Amino acid sequence: MSERSDEQLMLxxxxxxxxxxxxLYKRHKDAVYRYFLRHIGNPETSSELHxxxxxxxxxxxxxxxxxxxxxxxxxxxxxxxxxxxxxxNNLEQQSFQANExxxxxxGSTDWNPDDELQTMRLSKQLKTxxxxxxxxxxxxxxxxQEASLKIPxxxxxxxxxxxxxxxxxxYAIDKLRKCLEVIR
Amino acid sequence: xxxKDIEKLYQKGQTEKSPVAIDNFILAQAxxxxxxxxxxxxxxxxxxxxxxxxxxxFSIIINLQNQNSDYSVNTExxxxxxxxxxxxxxxxxxxxxxxxxxxLINDEDKIKSDQAGSTPDTELYSAPAxxxxxxxxxxxxxxxxxxxxxxxxxxxxPEELMVEPIIEFADSVEQNSDTxxxxxxxxxxxxxxxxxxxxxxxxxxxxxxxxxxxxFNQQFQNVIExxxxxxxxxxxxxxxxxxxxxxxxxxxxxxxxxxxxx
Numbered sequence: 267m268s269e270r271s272d273e274q275l276m277l278x279x280x281x282x283x284x285x286x287x288x289x290l291y292k293r294h295k296d297a298v299y300r301y302f303l304r305h306i307g308n309p310e311t312s313s314e315l316h317x318x319x320x321x322x323x324x325x326x327x328x329x330x331x332x333x334x335x336x337x338x339x340x341x342x343x344x345x346x347x348x349x350x351x352x353x354x355n356n357l358e359q360q361s362f363q364a365n366e367x368x369x370x371x372x373g374s375t376d377w378n379p380d381d382e383l384q385t386m387r388l389s390k391q392l393k394t395x396x397x398x399x400x401x402x403x404x405x406x407x408x409x410x411q412e413a414s415l416k417i418p419x420x421x422x423x424x425x426x427x428x429x430x431x432x433x434x435x436x437y438a439i440d441k442l443r444k445c446l447e448v449i450r
Numbered sequence: 451x452x453x454k455d456i457e458k459l460y461q462k463g464q465t466e467k468s469p470v471a472i473d474n475f476i477l478a479q480a481x482x483x484x485x486x487x488x489x490x491x492x493x494x495x496x497x498x499x500x501x502x503x504x505x506x507x508f509s510i511i512i513n514l515q516n517q518n519s520d521y522s523v524n525t526e527x528x529x530x531x532x533x534x535x536x537x538x539x540x541x542x543x544x545x546x547x548x549x550x551x552x553x554l555i556n557d558e559d560k561i562k563s564d565q566a567g568s569t570p571d572t573e574l575y576s577a578p579a580x581x582x583x584x585x586x587x588x589x590x591x592x593x594x595x596x597x598x599x600x601x602x603x604x605x606x607x608p609e610e611l612m613v614e615p616i617i618e619f620a621d622s623v624e625q626n627s628d629t630x631x632x633x634x635x636x637x638x639x640x641x642x643x644x645x646x647x648x649x650x651x652x653x654x655x656x657x658x659x660x661x662x663x664x665x666f667n668q669q670f671q672n673v674i675e676x677x678x679x680x681x682x683x684x685x686x687x688x689x690x691x692x693x694x695x696x697x698x699x700x701x702x703x704x705x706x707x708x709x710x711x712x
Contacts, residue, residue, distance in 0.1 A: 282484040299468035320476045389463030
């Protein structure tokens with residue numbers, strides 16, 4: 267039996283199928299939590315925002331319509347919640363400064379995926395580097411990696427040009443690569 | 451390290467999971483929202499079923515009222531067709547033609563009853579009076595009360611058919627009324643028509659009545675014959691028997707004709 271899509275599960279939940287919501291939640295809960303955690307870095311605040319988001323999903327079930335992918339809809343809510351949180355904590359200036367003209371850090375690193383110890387160390391370093399990214403680049407990187415959204419979908423979601431999103435993503439990757447080299 | 455390596459490295463480091471407590475809380479909230487909606491749906495069904503029941507009740511009541519109004523028209527016709535004023539008149543004995551015109555239905559009432567379809571109870575009521583049947587005022591009053599009670603019952607329970615109360619009324623009239631003379635002395639043509647048009651529903655009542663009337667008339671005639679032949683003792687004995695059989699009948703006229711009784 268083929269698995270039901272996110273949209274089908276959400277519609278089932280709108281028809282009071284609690285089991286459908288459970289399936290949907292288990293499918294996305296960790297990614298959403300990591301999305302907030304990578305942005306904020308604080309597990310408690312991330313949990314709070316994570317809870318707020320899912321409660322909003324629950325309360326929006328009656329008004330849910332399939333106009334876009336469920337992922338896009340839910341991460342739009344997550345993005346808005348995050349922006350609210352930044353604004354409430356007077357962090358918007360700092361967070362939205364997309365400093366794309368930073369000088370790239372020179373250096374290179376060799377990563378052996380079979381080396382688990384190195385992988386763990388580099389993964390931890392990568393998370394630290396993600397936290398150092400400007401908000402807009404980090405947002406695009408996380409939406410692409412955690413929400414599995416493609417660049418055009420992210421562009422639609424953020425109402426930006428696709429090329430701009432592509433450029434930001436490329437900058438994010440470059441910065442992460444250079445960050446890893448510096449840390450190493 | 452290129453873009454793919456970084457993406458792969460990031461995916462390998464996706465180990466963080468949402469707190470279990472928050473998971474439970476969110477799932478509980480989701481279940482609650484489903485329950486609330488179900489309750490809302492149930493409430494909607496309750497209100498709908500209540501509304502439907504009310505509509506049904508009102509429609510039944512309105513329907514009953516409509517039927518009631520139809521029956522009330524019928525009962526009005528019945529009331530109009532019954533000669534109430536004449537009920538207090540004591541009809542004279544049939545053999546004496548001097549009182550033969552008493553107790554007759556007036557022409558106006560007869561016309562009304564004819565127009566109303568000449569209901570059987572009306573005819574039953576009017577027939578003994580028309581034929582100058584012997585009856586007392588009390589019996590007439592009882593019969594009238596019975597008729598009024600029957601009317602009230604009809605008005606209260608219009609769903610019942612009119613046939614049964616009519617038969618009951620006919621029975622009460624039969625019980626309360628005394629014999630009716632078969633001699634159609636004093637009957638007008640229209641009254642004869644009314645008598646001829648008795649419905650089948652009261653046919654059995656008429657048969658009993660006729661038999662009773664015949665007995666009374668025969669005995670009464672015998673008494674008169676005995677008086678005329680001046681056999682007063684025998685006439686007195688027969689008259690006593692008649693009085694016992696028909697205690698409500700006024701035999702004063704005959705008593706006057708028997709010298710001993712005077």
